[in-house]
Amino acid sequence: MRSGPALSAEARLPINRCNLPAVVLGGLTYQQYPSPLLIDGVAELHADLFRRLAAAAPGTAAEVFRDYLTVRFQLEWLEEMGYTGHASNRAKANYIRMIRGWSFDSDSREGAVLKGWVESRFGLMPRYHGEPLRDPSGEGYRRYQEMRSQGLYGTNALESQFDLVYSFCQRELALRHQGAQHVTLYRGINRVGEHEVLAKGKGGRQTILLNNLSSFTCSRDRACEFGDYIMAVDIPLTKIFFHCGLLPGVLQGEDEFLVIGGVVDVSLSTI
Template sequence: MKNTDRQFFGEAPGCDNSPTLCRAADKEPTLPRDARLPINRCNLPAVILGSLSYQRHPAPLKLDGVEELHRDLLRRLDATPEPGRRAEIFQDYVTVHFCLDHLEEAGFSGGPKGRAKANYVRMLRGWSFDSDSREGAVMKGWVESRFGLLPRYHGEPLRDQGGTAYQRYVEMRAQGLYGTNALEAQLDLVYAYCQYEFARQQPGVSHLTLHRGVNHLGEHERLADGPGGRPVLLLNSLNSFTCNRERAGEFGDFILTLQVPVTKVLFHCRLLPGTLQGEEEFLVIGGVYGAECAFL
């Protein structure tokens, strides 16, 4: 076990020299300024929705204009009692609304169609295959745009917006969006539909217990110690978790367990059957989280 890993369990030598990691915080940690934007496109500012208080006491998150623009979809979903049929209605609606099967109607005027065919399904599958891919950059950029949470990692740490690593992320995001068909607006609908289904199928449920297997805990940004020495972490703007603790253990020597507000779930493997396979994956929007940490 590395010394940086031992710090998560209060075992690191020289703790008196690392007050941020080893002493109980005298005040609740907040979302750092360099991890958020001053504006976003939802009903709560990033400093609130990305806070530890929000993890504990979540409120509804609404993306600007999505419900107003897609009222017809919501009416059709409301009139459909079967979840499987609602998933079909959603997929059909997105296909028709964004002309995914008829790109010429969306303004495509010739040339290679590869980028024009990029859609929300490709982004979700690309993320699941490699979260540091071009698709991953698009997904993290969507969170940045809509919720104001800046990415903290994409292939390497992103701390300096003028640095090479951050510029590489921006370039990958731009490449992923270039020539596509309202890709971020498609992701808006995916999030809105995910939240609709949580409210419809699990009314009153505010949190999910989710797990993530990791190898080196010291690579995560730890802001403070919570009750019982549990770490308070700053997560990346978007993260993969699973609802299956045993499956999480296949991906690392340590398991992080979080109580995740359902409002911060972008997508999960059961939402649209056939989109993601295996791992019982949940895509979780980042910010500050109190976590439990266990060594396998």
């Protein structure tokens, strides 16, 4: 086991809502030796969803999942949840719209909501949202918190919807990658300095701190379109919140993966 820089106290919360503390799940050792991440209460509160998924016919899991969330959160019957007038416009900000909003701009209000969910559930604080976030009492972090609050206001249990998206993603990844713990993903960047470099090794190896939620792709060729350097990372499957193939039609193209952050070893190369 290779030791390395730990996740600093400035990048994590002392508490979270899953089975491992942020200092563990955000560290380099976790990248090398991951274990399941379980969000508090999901299995107990939504046991019916997982029973339905277990009984679903092959190829229908995504449909079963969508139907469950639509009914559970009354996504197509907003008046049943007490929404009237202009309030229903915010209630339409469901998990699909949030993920699509992230895909267009990860520094948007939708991006702030998703980064806030990671912060709440896993205890990993965002390191960038339109600008570096290094000081929780600073102006940049305040703006991020305002965007997060605006994105959540008047919505229908958005963070609980994300809990189920993550849990469903983990179930599907475990079925598709039986026995595997990692998948190699790529990210195109223009400047290495855009990321927090914690240590440098030989041959383009570096240890960096990822933002608490970042976009990657499974296609190296696709990553080449987004920067002059290619970052290759062995990402634990447990750190994948969503990917383009999980729910057909939510994300179009780009082979995009939304990855939960922490300290990771990466390999940097030029195009």
